[in-house]
Structures are given as structure tokens and as C-alpha cells.
Amino acid sequence: MVTIKDIAGQLGMSTTTVSNVIHGKTKEVSQATIDRVQEFLKQVDYVPNINARNLAQNKSKIIGFAMKARADKYSNLLMDPFVSELVGGVEEAVRNSGYFMMIYISSDINKIMRRASTWNVDGLLLFGMLNDDGIRVSEKYKNPIVCIDTYSIEGLKYFTNVGLEDEKGSYEMTGYLIQKGHRRIAFISDNQTGVDLARFNGYRRALNDAGIEFNDRDFIQIRPHEEEVEDSLSEICERLKDYSAVFCVSDLYAVMIMAALSDRGVKVPEDISVAGFDDNLMGRLHRPALTTVHQDVKQKGIVAATTLLDIIKGEAPVNRQIMLPTGLVIRDTVRAI
Amino acid sequence: MVTIKDIAGQLGMSTTTVSNVIHGKTKEVSQATIDRVQEFLKQVDYVPNINARNLAQNKSKIIGFAMKARADKYSNLLMDPFVSELVGGVEEAVRNSGYFMMIYISSDINKIMRRASTWNVDGLLLFGMLNDDGIRVSEKYKNPIVCIDTYSIEGLKYFTNVGLEDEKGSYEMTGYLIQKGHRRIAFISDNQTGVDLARFNGYRRALNDAGIEFNDRDFIQIRPHEEEVEDSLSEICERLKDYSAVFCVSDLYAVMIMAALSDRGVKVPEDISVAGFDDNLMGRLHRPALTTVHQDVKQKGIVAATTLLDIIKGEAPVNRQIMLPTGLVIRDTVRAI
DNA sequence: TTGTACGCGTTATCAA
DNA sequence: TTGATAACGCGTACAA
Numbered sequence: 001m002v003t004i005k006d007i008a009g010q011l012g013m014s015t016t017t018v019s020n021v022i023h024g025k026t027k028e029v030s031q032a033t034i035d036r037v038q039e040f041l042k043q044v045d046y047v048p049n050i051n052a053r054n055l056a057q058n059k060s061k062i063i064g065f066a067m068k069a070r071a072d073k074y075s076n077l078l079m080d081p082f083v084s085e086l087v088g089g090v091e092e093a094v095r096n097s098g099y100f101m102m103i104y105i106s107s108d109i110n111k112i113m114r115r116a117s118t119w120n121v122d123g124l125l126l127f128g129m130l131n132d133d134g135i136r137v138s139e140k141y142k143n144p145i146v147c148i149d150t151y152s153i154e155g156l157k158y159f160t161n162v163g164l165e166d167e168k169g170s171y172e173m174t175g176y177l178i179q180k181g182h183r184r185i186a187f188i189s190d191n192q193t194g195v196d197l198a199r200f201n202g203y204r205r206a207l208n209d210a211g212i213e214f215n216d217r218d219f220i221q222i223r224p225h226e227e228e229v230e231d232s233l234s235e236i237c238e239r240l241k242d243y244s245a246v247f248c249v250s251d252l253y254a255v256m257i258m259a260a261l262s263d264r265g266v267k268v269p270e271d272i273s274v275a276g277f278d279d280n281l282m283g284r285l286h287r288p289a290l291t292t293v294h295q296d297v298k299q300k301g302i303v304a305a306t307t308l309l310d311i312i313k314g315e316a317p318v319n320r321q322i323m324l325p326t327g328l329v330i331r332d333t334v335r336a337i
Numbered sequence: 338m339v340t341i342k343d344i345a346g347q348l349g350m351s352t353t354t355v356s357n358v359i360h361g362k363t364k365e366v367s368q369a370t371i372d373r374v375q376e377f378l379k380q381v382d383y384v385p386n387i388n389a390r391n392l393a394q395n396k397s398k399i400i401g402f403a404m405k406a407r408a409d410k411y412s413n414l415l416m417d418p419f420v421s422e423l424v425g426g427v428e429e430a431v432r433n434s435g436y437f438m439m440i441y442i443s444s445d446i447n448k449i450m451r452r453a454s455t456w457n458v459d460g461l462l463l464f465g466m467l468n469d470d471g472i473r474v475s476e477k478y479k480n481p482i483v484c485i486d487t488y489s490i491e492g493l494k495y496f497t498n499v500g501l502e503d504e505k506g507s508y509e510m511t512g513y514l515i516q517k518g519h520r521r522i523a524f525i526s527d528n529q530t531g532v533d534l535a536r537f538n539g540y541r542r543a544l545n546d547a548g549i550e551f552n553d554r555d556f557i558q559i560r561p562h563e564e565e566v567e568d569s570l571s572e573i574c575e576r577l578k579d580y581s582a583v584f585c586v587s588d589l590y591a592v593m594i595m596a597a598l599s600d601r602g603v604k605v606p607e608d609i610s611v612a613g614f615d616d617n618l619m620g621r622l623h624r625p626a627l628t629t630v631h632q633d634v635k636q637k638g639i640v641a642a643t644t645l646l647d648i649i650k651g652e653a654p655v656n657r658q659i660m661l662p663t664g665l666v667i668r669d670t671v672r673a674i
Numbered sequence: 675t676t677g678t679a680c681g682c683g684t685t686a687t688c689a690a
Numbered sequence: 691t692t693g694a695t696a697a698c699g700c701g702t703a704c705a706a
Contacts, residue, residue, distance in 0.1 A: 001454070003683055014693040019685060028691060047454040051397070052683030054388040055698045076425035076635065084421030088413035091440060100456075102439060103428060117338075117384040119437075255622050262624040282619060285592050287599040298413065340699055351677040356701060365675060389699030392682045 002044045011040055022048070054120065063094050063308065064121035066104045066112040066137075068128040077105050077128075081252070081280055082297055086148065089301020090125060097309050109133055113140050123308045126150065126159070130193065134159060144311040148304050151194045156320045160311070162304040166195055169293040169326030170202025173275050174247060176291075176328060178210045181337040182245040182273060185212075188220045188236065188257065189249035196249050199277060203247055218243075222253055233260040240266075244337055245273040251283035251292055258286065258333070269335040279329050288332035295326050339381045348377055359385070391457065400431045400645065401458035403441045403449040403474075405465035414442050414465075418589070418617055419634055423485065426638020427462060434646050446470050450477050460645045463487065463496070467530065471496060481648040485641050488531045493657045497648070499641040503532055506630040506663030507539025510612050511584060513628075513665060515547045518674040519582040519610060522549075525557045525573065525594065526586035533586050536614060540584055555580075559590055570597040577609060581674055588613040588620035588629055595623065595670070606672040616666050625669035632663050 004022075008015045013033065020029055021037040040046075054060050065087065067077055074080050078087065087103070094101040099122070104115050116124050116137075124141060126134055127148045134147050138158035145159040155161065177185055187203045189196040200219065207214050220239055223232040237260050240246055248254035254276035258268050268274050268288060276283050276292035283290030303324065307317055341359075345352045350370065357366055358374040377383075391397045402424065404414055411417050415424065424440070431438040436459070441452050446466075453461050453474075461478060463471055464485045471484050475495035482496040492498065514522050524540045526533040537556065544551050557576055560569040574597050577583055585591035591613030595605050605611050605625060613620050613629035620627030640661065644654055 001683095004685095005683070008693095015684080016686085016693060016695095017691085020692095023685090030691060033691085047451055049392070049457065049683050050455050051388045051391040051457065052698090053685075055386070055392055055700090056683080056685040058698070060388070074425075076422075076429050078425035078428060079422050079635070081418060081421070084415050084418070084424075085413075087421075088411075088415035091415060091442060092413050095442065100439060102437060105428065105432065114384055118387050120386065120388065259622045259624050259626075282622070285596045285619070286623075287596050289596075298416070338699095341701090342699075345677095352700080353678085353702075354676060357676095360701085367675065370675085386699050389682090390701080392684090392698090393700045393702085395682070 001049070002046055003049070004046075007037070007040060007044070007046065011036060013037075022046075058120070060120045060122055061098070062100045062102050062119055062121040063090075063123050063125060063305065064102050064104060064116050064119065065090055065125045066106070066116065066127070068109070068112070068126075068130070068133060069105050069107045070128065081282070082250075082278065083127075085280075085297040086127065086301040089298035090305045091301075092298075093302045093305035093309070097306075099309065109136055113137055116141050116143075123312045125304055125308060144308055146304050146308040146311070148300065149195050151198060160307055160317050160320045160322065162300060162307060162322045162324070164195070164295050164300065164324050165326045166198035167202040167205070169277065169295070169328075170199040170247075171206045172202075172326070172328055173277070173293050174203045174206030175210070176330070177245050177247065177273065177275060177334060178206065178212070180245075180273070180334055183212055184243045184245070186218050186220050186240060186243045186246045187249070188222050188246060188253055190222050190224055190253075192219075199249050220246075222257075224253075224256075229256075233257065237261055237264050237266065240272060243272065245275070245334065247275045247277075249277055251276040251278040251280045251290060254290055254292070254333075255282045255286055258290075269333050273334040273337075275334055283331075286333075291331045291334040292329050293326050294329045295324065300324055338386070339383055340386070341383075344374070344377060344381070344383065348373060350374075359383075395457070397457045397459055398435070399437045399439050399456055399458040400427075400460050400462060400642065401439050401441060401453050401456065402427055402462045403443075403453065403464070405446070405449070405463075405467070405470060406442050406444045407465065418619070419587075419615065420464075422617075422634040423464065423638040426635035427642045428638075429635075430639045430642035430646070434643075436646065446473055450474055453478050453480075460649045462641055462645060481645055483641050483645040483648070485637065486532050488535060497644055497654050497657045497659065499637060499644060499659045499661070501532070501632050501637070501661050502663050503535035504539040504542070506614065506632070506665075507536040507584075508543045509539075509663070509665055510614070510630050511540045511543035512547070513667070514582050514584065514610065514612060514671060515543065515549070517582075517610070517671055520549055521580045521582070523555050523557050523577060523580045523583045524586070525559050525583060525590055527559050527561055527590075529556075536586050557583075559593075561590075561593075566593075570594065574598055574601050574603065577603075580609065582610040582612070582671065584612045584614075586614055588615040588617045588627060591627055591629070591670075592619045592623055595627075606670050610671040610674075612671055620668075623670075628668045628671045629666050630663050631666045632661065637661055 004015045004018050008018050106112050123144045129150050134155045138145050147161045276290045279292045279294035283292050341352045341355050345355050414420050443449050460481045466487050471492045475482050484498045487498050613627045616629045616631035620629050
């Protein structure tokens with residue numbers, strides 16, 4: 001490894017001058033030395049040592065992307081297509097800004113905070129935080145934080161959130177189903193917090209506005225864990241016999257349920273209409289193609305990352321609650337009755 | 338930020354002692370001071386500065402995961418479900434070993450190498466390298482390297498490769514199709530290098546062993562880029578009329594093609610049989626469920642990472658070419674004729 | 675058993 | 691226009 005000191009030695013000048021040339025602080029250096037140094041840098045293929053630089057500047061050029069792992073449908077968070085698309089968007093934005101991305105996955109908030117401090121990351125992206133997790137982090141960690149998909153009004157005092165018009169999108173889809181003549185509409189998700197709760201609320205509001213009474217059993221919980229998913233799907237298919245339409249909280253669940261229905265000889269949309277949420281590849285490639293609520297997940301990642309980067313640069317965001325839009329995507333799994 | 342020096346000062350002892358306690362070099366420290374120090378560490382929630390540590394030790398505890406981006410079917414590599422599952426496996430293994438993972442995506446080998454040096458990563462994982470890319474990297478970068486899915490005999494002198502029995506898996510699937518009575522079998526992929534070439538070779542060998550003549554037009558190239566994918570699929574569906582079965586180089590392509598066929602009123606497997614490769618969620622949830630060749634992508638990531646970590650620890654791998662097994666998954670998209 | 679002092683590679687301050 | 695030199699925080703010979 002060739003260092004600045006080496007170069008200075010071989011060129012018979014001081015490290016200061018070399019460093020200045022490297023950083024383009026060229027106003028106080030003669031053109032002759034600039035050229036000499038630059039040529040030499042090329043020649044030896046000088047690569048700076050980030051650790052030394054970070055130590056000297058007390059910066060890191062690292063964006064930490066921390067995700068709280070849940071006991072989940074995937075054995076690793078990154079296998080969730082939503083998450084990987086999100087990471088893809090973040091990675092791209094971070095890379096294009098000359099920063100680096102470091103991913104942490106942990107179910108332990110404290111570990112996440114320790115890592116962030118250890119690496120002295122310049123900014124933190126938080127995903128999957130529940131309740132006041134985000135607040136706890138921001139109390140300890142003093143650099144900028146941007147959360148993704150976190151529903152915490154309280155938290156907005158501490159950080160910016162990038163979310164989605166979940167409630168609205170869900171309201172519109174439910175309205176569409178109702179408009180198509182459906183009145184017995186089930187809602188399926190695996191929990192009732194955060195994003196899922198917002199979507200559930202949109203569904204309920206639409207029912208209410210149409211004068212349709214909601215009954216507790218219209219919410220069906222799916223248990224997607226490997227050991228019990230088959231049982232869960234059986235139960236769901238059985239309960240779905242009472243409905244003419246089902247609104248799933250994600251495209252993945254919609255596709256899973258359509259497969260289970262198909263296995264039991266139930267036809268979509270002839271026997272039951274199905275709607276999803278996310279508009280991902282699975283739904284697009286399904287036949288019949290899935291009617292769903294669109295969101296641009298990659299864009300969500302990009303917006304979150306660029307917002308964080310802006311804050312790091314000192315530009316406070318106009319809005320602490322950034323809501324990305326949704327849109328109805330009408331395809332073939334919902335029929336009029 | 339609280340430093341070792343601070344602690345030493347407040348406790349009225351030297352930084353050496355504090356450092357020794359932190360690192361458990363406890364044989365030369367009295368129990369009394371150990372306790373004092375440890376309690377104080379807890380109290381102030383001491384977090385080491387990785388940059389300083391790395392600089393002093395000339396290590397980084399970072400595993401670099403470098404991927405060469407191609408002009409691809411996805412606007413970001415991480416959106417490829419194969420890649421994200423791979424990353425998931427790597428991330429898990431790296432995290433469990435107390436290391437950190439840093440992802441680089443670039444189409445430029447030189448940028449990748451510069452990053453690896455800049456961060457002084459302890460080991461490098463390489464994915465998506467073509468031809469002698471891997472060799473070029475290993476000539477410049479002196480720490481251990483493990484490649485994933487790289488077909489380069491020459492390269493094995495320089496690094497370990499974690500791959501798959503692509504040829505064998507493909508041979509077996511083609512054999513299965515033949516056994517089911519198919520003789521006009523098309524093969525679809527988007528290129529003919531590396532992994533895709535190996536799978537193509539397995540297909541050809543199986544045809545050959547069964548005395549079936551291969552004609553150049555039996556290889557059909559798919560163009561998955563967004564602008565032209567529809568045209569490409571139209572052409573494929575047209576050409577497929579001459580075949581009773583089609584073997585796709587990936588589950589994704591299989592599902593895409595089945596959707597296109599369905600749109601044109603062609604039924605699978607009644608009108609044409611379809612086989613895939615990968616055994617991912619898309620194929621599993623498709624109806625009819627996809628007959629395919631299984632590989633464990635997450636495991637591939639874990640094996641690659643642990644192998645690299647072992648080499649870093651000084652344990653040379655027994656084999657420089659690690660081939661993970663494949664297996665036939667017979668489901669419902671291939672029928673006997 | 676504990677402390678001093680130096681090196682790691684870089685940047686920044688200030689003097690020449 | 692250039693050069694010494696002191697930080698940055700940590701680890702570690704070596705000395706005490």
C-alpha cells in the first residue's frame with residue numbers, strides 16, 4: 001500500500017502538498033508541482049486509506065441502513081422482495097452520491113445503535129421500527145435519521161419519515177371493489193400494526209362510507225410461517241366461501257391465496273375476486289393478472305436516501321412526513337357482479 | 338464520544354490497562370481494576386472507534402461483496418430475486434461471524450478494486466464476473482477472494498469458486514423431458530456464457546445422449562429489457578409452436594413465458610410443457626406449479642461467505658471448486674406425451 | 675501489575 | 691508557494 005508519506009518522500013515534497021493536490025486545493029500550489037504529483041498518483045495507482053481519513057475528519061461517508069428483523073415469513077429479511085427492492089433503491093442513491101452503504105439487520109435496537117456509533121455513520125436509515133423504536137434510536141444517536149414506513153406521529157419530532165398513502169390507496173381499492181358490486185369483502189393481513197393497520201383502516205373507512213357494516217370476522221389473519229402456512233391457507237379458503245371478494249394487504253399474499261384457491265378448484269375471478277397491494281412482479285406475471293394498488297418501492301428507497309443525504313448536507317426537508325402516492329392498477333382478478 | 342483516554346483519565350489509570358480489559362487480556366490485570374473498568378465501560382456505554390482500531394491494526398473486519406452490474410433485466414441488480422437471496426445468505430453468515438458487509442455494485446472492475454483497497458476489506462466476494470475479470474481483480478488485490486458462479490478454470494489458480502452443478506442439473510432435467518416422450522425441446526436464455534452456457538451444455542449433452550439432433554434454432558434467445566420484452570415474448574411464443582417442450586434457464590423466464598403463452602391461449606402443460614431452473618417462490622406459487630431444477634441460493638451465499646471467512650482465518654479450503662448440488666423438482670408443468 | 679510512548683495514514687493549522 | 695507538526699483514537703512494545 002502506497003501512502004501519502006511515501007509519495008511525498010519520493011517526490012521530495014511535504015505530505016501537505018500532496019494532500020492538497022489530491023483534494024484539489026490547488027489555488028496555492030504551482031502548476032508544476034500539481035502536474036508532478038498527479039502524474040505520480042496515476043503511476044502508483046494511489047488509493048486513499050478511508051480509516052485514516054475518517055479518523056482525521058471525524059466523518060465516515062457511510063449511510064447506515066438498519067432494519068429491525070422480525071420473526072417473519074422469510075428466513076432472512078433481504079429475501080422479502082419488497083425489502084430487496086427498497087435496498088436496491090437506497091443503494092443506488094447512496095452510491096450515486098459518493099457515499100457508502102452499510103446494512104445492519106438485527107432484532108435488537110441497541111445493537112443497531114452501537115453499530116451506528118462504532119462506524120460513526122454520517123446518517124441512519126431506519127426500516128421496520130415498531131412503536132417508539134425510532135424515537136429510542138434518535139435519542140441516543142445524534143446524526144440525521146430518516147425512517148421508512150414508520151407510523152409514529154410522536155417520532156416526527158425526531159426524524160423525517162418516508163411513507164406511502166397506505167390508507168388512501170386501500171380506501172380507493174375497496175371503493176373500486178364496492179363499485180364493482182361487491183359487498184362481502186374480506187381483508188387479509190398478518191398483523192394489525194403500522195402499514196398493515198393503515199391499509200386496514202382505509203378498507204374499513206371505504207366500507208363505512210358505502211354503508212356496509214364491518215364484522216370482526218371480515219378481517220382474516222394469515223400465518224405465513226413455513227410450518228403453519230398450509231393450515232393457515234386451508235382455513236382462509238374455507239372462510240373465504242362467505243365472500244365475493246378478498247383484499248390482500250400485499251401482492252405476495254394475494255398470489256399465495258390464489259394458488260391455494262386454485263388448488264381447491266376455486267376460480268379467480270369467476271368464483272371470487274382478489275385484489276392486492278404493492279404491484280410487484282409476482283402480481284404482474286400472474287394469470288389472471290392481479291388487480292392491485294401500485295407503489296414504487298424503488299422510488300421509496302431513493303427518496304429516503306436522498307432526503308437523508310440532503311439533511312446531512314444541511315438542507316432541512318420542507319416536510320417531515322413524506323407520503324408517496326399510490327394508484328389503482330386495474331387488471332383481471334376483479335369482476336363485476 | 339467517550340474515548341479510551343477519557344476513561345483512563347477519569348479512572349486514574351493508563352489507556353493500556355483500559356485497552357487490555359476491553360480485549361480480555363486479563364491475565365496481567367488485577368481483578369479489582371478489571372471490575373472497575375468494566376463497570377465504567379457499561380456506565381458510559383463505551384463504543385470503540387472502528388476507524389482508529391482499523392488504522393492501528395491494519396484490518397477492517399469488513400467483507401466486501403462486489404457485484405459487476407450488467408445491462409440487465411432489472412434496473413438495479415438487487416431487484417433480481419436470485420441476487421437478493423444470495424445477498425441475504427451472505428449477510429447472515431457475515432453478521433454471525435462478527436464481520437461487516439459492504440456491498441459494491443459497479444460495471445467497472447477498477448472501481449471495485451479501488452473500493453476494496455480504500456476500505457482495506459479483509460476479504461472479497463465476487464459475483465457476476467465475466468471471463469478474466471476475477472483474475473484481474475486478484476492480481477491487484479492481495480487479500481482472500483471467493484467467487485460465486487464464475488466459470489473460469491484459469492481463475493481457480495487465484496481464488497476459490499462457489500458454484501452449482503449447472504451442467505448436471507440441466508442434463509437431468511432435459512433427460513426427464515425426454516423420458517416423458519418429448520423430442521422437440523427448445524432451450525431459452527438471454528446469453529450463452531458462464532452459468533447459462535453450462536446449463537445449455539447440459540441440455541445439449543442430454544439431447545445427444547438420447548440421439549436427438551440439436552438444431553441451432555432450438556436455442557431461443559430472450560431479450561428481457563423492458564422496451565423490447567413484449568416483442569421478444571411474441572417472437573418466442575411464435576417459435577414455440579414447433580416444440581412440445583421448452584426448458585428455460587431460470588424460473589423467472591419460465592413464468593414470464595407461461596404468462597405470455599396464457600395470453601395467447603396456449604395451455605401449459607396440455608399444449609406445451611415448460612421446465613425452469615432455480616426453484617424460487619415464483620415457480621412454486623405458479624399454477625400449474627412449475628417443474629424445475631432446485632438450487633439453494635441462500636445456502637450458496639452462506640457457503641461462499643463462510644469459505645471466505647475460513648480462508649481469512651488461515652484455513653485453506655480443501656477444494657478450490659465448490660459445487661453445490663441440484664435436484665429435480667417434479668411438479669405440474671411437464672406432461673407425458 | 676501498570677504506564678509511557680510511538681505508530682497507523684490522513685487532514686488541518688500555522689509558520690516559513 | 692511550501693513545509694513542519696499536531697491532532698484523530700486505538701493498540702502494543704517496552705519500560706517501570
